[in-house]
Amino acid sequence: xxxxxxxxxxxxxxxxxxxxxxxxxxxxxxxxxxxxxxxxxxxxxxxxxxxxxxxxxxxxxxxxxxxxxxxxxxxxxxxxxxxxxxxxxxxxxxxxxxxxxxxxxxxxxxxxxxxxxxxxxxxxxxxxxxxxxxxxxxxxxxxxxxxxxxxxxxxxxxxxxxxxxxxxxxxxxxxxxxxxxxxxxxxxxxxxxxxxxxxxxxxxxxxxxxxxxxxxxxxxxxxxxxxxxxxxxxxxxxxxxxxxxxxxxxxxxxxxxxxxxxxxxxxxxxxxxxxxxxxxxxx
Amino acid sequence: xxxxxxxxxxxxxxxxxxxxxxxxxxxxxxxxxxxxxxxxxxxxxxxxxxxxxxxxxxxxxxxxxxxxxxxxxxxxxxxxxxxxxxxxxxxxxxxxxxxxxxxxxxxxxxxxxxxxxxxxxxxxxxxxxxxxxxxxxxxxxxxxxxxxxxxxxxxxxxxxxxxxxxxxxxxxxxxxxxxxxxxxxxxxxxxxxxxxxxxxxxxxxxxxxxxxxxxxxxxxxxxxxxxxxxxxxxxxxxxxxxxxxxxxxxxxxxxxxxxxxxxxxxxxxxxxxxxxxxxxxxxxxxxxxxxxxxxx
Amino acid sequence: xxxxxxxxxxxxxxxxxxxxxxxxxxxxxxxxxxxxxxxxxxxxxxxxxxxxxxxxxxxxxxxxxxxxxxxxxxxxxxxxxxxxxxxxxxxxxxxxxxxxxxxxxxxxxxxxxxxxxxxxxxxxxxxxxxxxxxxxxxxxxxxxxxxxxxxxxxxxxxxxxxxxxxxxxxxxxxxxxxxxxxxxxxxxxxxxxxxxxxxxxxxxxxxxxxxxxxxxxxxxxxxxxxxxxxxxxxxxxxxxxxxxxxxxxxxxxxxxxxxxxxxxxxxxxxxxxxxxxxxxxxxxxxxxxxxxxxxxxxxxxxxxxxxxxxx
Numbered sequence: 001x002x003x004x005x006x007x008x009x010x011x012x013x014x015x016x017x018x019x020x021x022x023x024x025x026x027x028x029x030x031x032x033x034x035x036x037x038x039x040x041x042x043x044x045x046x047x048x049x050x051x052x053x054x055x056x057x058x059x060x061x062x063x064x065x066x067x068x069x070x071x072x073x074x075x076x077x078x079x080x081x082x083x084x085x086x087x088x089x090x091x092x093x094x095x096x097x098x099x100x101x102x103x104x105x106x107x108x109x110x111x112x113x114x115x116x117x118x119x120x121x122x123x124x125x126x127x128x129x130x131x132x133x134x135x136x137x138x139x140x141x142x143x144x145x146x147x148x149x150x151x152x153x154x155x156x157x158x159x160x161x162x163x164x165x166x167x168x169x170x171x172x173x174x175x176x177x178x179x180x181x182x183x184x185x186x187x188x189x190x191x192x193x194x195x196x197x198x199x200x201x202x203x204x205x206x207x208x209x210x211x212x213x214x215x216x217x218x219x220x221x222x223x224x225x226x227x228x229x230x231x232x233x234x235x236x237x238x239x240x241x242x243x244x245x246x247x248x249x250x251x252x253x254x255x256x257x258x259x260x261x262x263x264x265x266x267x268x269x270x271x272x273x274x275x276x277x278x279x280x281x282x283x
Numbered sequence: 284x285x286x287x288x289x290x291x292x293x294x295x296x297x298x299x300x301x302x303x304x305x306x307x308x309x310x311x312x313x314x315x316x317x318x319x320x321x322x323x324x325x326x327x328x329x330x331x332x333x334x335x336x337x338x339x340x341x342x343x344x345x346x347x348x349x350x351x352x353x354x355x356x357x358x359x360x361x362x363x364x365x366x367x368x369x370x371x372x373x374x375x376x377x378x379x380x381x382x383x384x385x386x387x388x389x390x391x392x393x394x395x396x397x398x399x400x401x402x403x404x405x406x407x408x409x410x411x412x413x414x415x416x417x418x419x420x421x422x423x424x425x426x427x428x429x430x431x432x433x434x435x436x437x438x439x440x441x442x443x444x445x446x447x448x449x450x451x452x453x454x455x456x457x458x459x460x461x462x463x464x465x466x467x468x469x470x471x472x473x474x475x476x477x478x479x480x481x482x483x484x485x486x487x488x489x490x491x492x493x494x495x496x497x498x499x500x501x502x503x504x505x506x507x508x509x510x511x512x513x514x515x516x517x518x519x520x521x522x523x524x525x526x527x528x529x530x531x532x533x534x535x536x537x538x539x540x541x542x543x544x545x546x547x548x549x550x551x552x553x554x555x556x557x558x559x560x561x562x563x564x565x566x567x568x569x570x571x572x573x574x575x576x577x578x579x
Numbered sequence: 580x581x582x583x584x585x586x587x588x589x590x591x592x593x594x595x596x597x598x599x600x601x602x603x604x605x606x607x608x609x610x611x612x613x614x615x616x617x618x619x620x621x622x623x624x625x626x627x628x629x630x631x632x633x634x635x636x637x638x639x640x641x642x643x644x645x646x647x648x649x650x651x652x653x654x655x656x657x658x659x660x661x662x663x664x665x666x667x668x669x670x671x672x673x674x675x676x677x678x679x680x681x682x683x684x685x686x687x688x689x690x691x692x693x694x695x696x697x698x699x700x701x702x703x704x705x706x707x708x709x710x711x712x713x714x715x716x717x718x719x720x721x722x723x724x725x726x727x728x729x730x731x732x733x734x735x736x737x738x739x740x741x742x743x744x745x746x747x748x749x750x751x752x753x754x755x756x757x758x759x760x761x762x763x764x765x766x767x768x769x770x771x772x773x774x775x776x777x778x779x780x781x782x783x784x785x786x787x788x789x790x791x792x793x794x795x796x797x798x799x800x801x802x803x804x805x806x807x808x809x810x811x812x813x814x815x816x817x818x819x820x821x822x823x824x825x826x827x828x829x830x831x832x833x834x835x836x837x838x839x840x841x842x843x844x845x846x847x848x849x850x851x852x853x854x855x856x857x858x859x860x861x862x863x864x865x866x867x868x869x870x871x872x873x874x875x876x877x878x879x880x881x882x883x884x885x886x887x888x889x890x
Contacts, residue, residue, distance in 0.1 A: 012692045016692050016703050019688075020707060023707055039423075043730075103609075106600055106604050107604050107606065119618075119621060125873070126873060130632050132863065133631035133632050155620060156617060218850075241394075252720065253724065260713055263712035275775075405729055537855070545839075551749065
């Protein structure tokens with residue numbers, strides 16, 4: 001920094017620590033809620049300090065039926081479902097975007113611009129505005145209650161396509177020329193040259209897409225009715241609506257804790273890729 | 284097949300009532316007196332309720348033998364008009380709104396959101412489905428009881444009967460015989476006296492067969508848990524009239540949302556009950572007309 | 580939506596600049612096979628449903644899809660005359676502006692301080708960015724739990740300062756709650772972009788100002804703020820879009836649009852009228868209006884990029 005006055009320095013750290021606390025407080029409160037029993041969670045005032053029931057709550061949540069009185073799936077199964085959905089969305093988006101970007105950048109073919117515009121238009125149709133008819137399509141295709149129904153309607157992505165297009169455009173033309181001299185066909189060029197060159201971009205995109213997929217709640221809520229297909233994030237919404245009882249906060253917050261760990265772990269452990277991915281594309 | 288059926292009852296906090304020297308309320312006048320006593324004795328609030336359209340409009344009407352909509356509450360066919368925007372309902376709602384003064388009444392949300400107010404000992408009385416029995420039992424240390432909905436003596440001299448709410452199990456067409464056989468067996472199992480009696484005693488839902496009620500009685504459930512037959516008694520209090528048989532309206536989920544919205548304006552003091560009910564009826568009628576056009 | 584970087588390339592692409600490699604493969608069926616998966620998904624799950632929504636917006640249908648009547652633009656006329664819909668429009672605007680202001684303001688202050696810390700900037704960044712990974716509905720569950728009028732921690736403490744918190748009754752409090760939850764989740768995103776923008780300002784610029792005697796506060800206002808204004812504008816658009824569409828999960832978990840309709844924003848109304856109220860035509864008409872809004876926002880984004888490119 002330009003100057004180093006102790007007072008401003010203290011103020012700086014003070015504000016930042018305050019910010020960190022404000023941002024983290026909700027998480028602390030959920031953690032505390034996950035360590036108490038149901039009776040305690042219905043008494044005023046709620047605790048601010050952890051109790052002794054974390055293990056009980058974890059066992060009941062992960063391997064029991066979760067909420068007592070409901071026949072929900074155990075949370076370990078929900079975690080698996082969420083993982084499957086997030087993975088399918090991430091890899092699906094990356095795969096189809098890589099392929100179409102490759103076609104658009106490296107081939108001249110009739111209706112090339114039409115294709116481009118059709119991909120572009122997906123930017124303007126977020127799932128929220130076409131929710132009902134999209135649901136009908138999925139239902140008619142018999143994809144309700146399946147991983148396909150959960151993931152495929154969400155994997156078309158203009159941003160990913162455009163990001164790869166941009167990456168490919170920076171690849172020197174000489175690469176292709178020398179590849180052709182070596183007698184490499186288009187697919188060989190794609191796999192041997194383009195894919196390795198885009199490795200970091202793919203990884204960065206993966207981090208963002210994983211979070212995008214993991215945090216979906218509305219779509220799975222519509223698409224799945226079978227409890228064995230429940231994802232962990234949507235289950236929170238279902239638990240909040242607990243029929244004929246107060247929400248069982250200890251169990252809900254234990255589930256919320258478990259639901260947050262994977263994406264937060266991804267963000268923190270791959271922070272550099274995350275920042276790169278966020279600034280390059282955000283869906 | 285009707286399944287998780289229930290009806291609203293009034294829950295009360297025995298300890299708090301005793302401490303305040305109040306008795307269990309039978310009429311709305313009692314409710315007000317008791318609420319005042321509870322608050323005077325240091326409670327945060329006197330009374331609250333949930334599912335307000337169901338409890339305070341639909342059941343209030345049936346309980347006092349008033350129609351909620353024309354054509355026998357919709358049972359006699361299409362082209363009904365809502366008529367819950369009458370003086371009796373409006374006067375009651377205004378009375379409740381006036382009770383927000385001094386926290387005699389506190390509003391706590393649309394569905395069961397206000398339950399914690401009762402279970403944490405904030406409110407001494409709470410009106411909502413009998414099916415909260417199971418959760419109040421497990422989630423609260425409050426010593427509680429249940430009694431019939433209060434009577435508004437300015438509207439009727441005696442209660443009629445309350446109406447049922449809940450859901451129904453449907454069997455859809457297009458499956459093969461083996462599946463229907465299985466379904467039939469399952470439904471028979473579900474409605475067997477033992478299963479129904481267990482379900483009723485654990486949850487507070489109403490048993491769907493007389494046999495299950497008789498079994499619960501024989502098991503001594505009502506004797507050892509006084510008040511648990513309140514819902515059944517309310518439902519079978521009198522022979523239902525066209526006003527208290529039930530409701531059949533199109534787009535009713537949306538209508539309930541409208542009623543929720545308008546009632547919340549009353550509790551917040553933004554509208555008086557007459558205006559709110561008139562607006563709700565008008566918006567509700569629009570929804571009915573829309574339903575008829577599409578369904579005709 | 581679209582990021583800064585992508586939109587640069589998009590803009591160039593749409594203007595027809597270097598769309599295609601100078602050296603490319605000869606025409607063959609291969610490119611069609613390559614774009615087929617993406618196009619198929621786009622057609623089936625985007626374009627077809629969107630056109631269905633447009634068609635349905637001209638119909639009145641019953642809940643089971645058995646009867647329907649073609650009514651031209653009646654659904655739109657009804658919306659136009661429906662005070663509740665118009666209110667929802669205004670409410671959405673207020674909501675979005677407040678969410679954007681709160682989360683961008685917080686992020687700006689935090690980034691402003693964080694960029695002053697040489698040692699530990701990364702440490703603070705790590706601790707501030709993770710709410711991005713929290714699903715909207717989880718954020719909603721967190722906040723509704725903390726603010727439960729009877730049980731929550733915050734109402735308990737608010738009572739000591741004389742605030743009677745009941746977001747089930749008080750529309751303004753309900754609005755404040757969903758705004759806080761939505762803004763909380765978005766601070767991380769804004770913080771990252773602000774921090775990156777501030778770190779890209781050349782040190783020499785700041786040093787020159789310091790030599791002229793400008794203190795840290797003055798430098799922030801007179802030098803840093805103007806220099807990062809493109810980022811501010813970019814974030815404003817992104818935050819508006821976020822508040823318009825992606826906060827559905829928060830509203831759904833926290834208030835379900837109530838009390839009254841105090842927190843019913845447009846995207847929630849589409850869902851509520853369509854899935855809960857089963858008013859298919861009316862809901863579809865609202866969808867179409869939202870689509871028009873997205874298109875408008877996208878256009879604003881691109882106009883901005885254009886200016887940015889010239890600058």
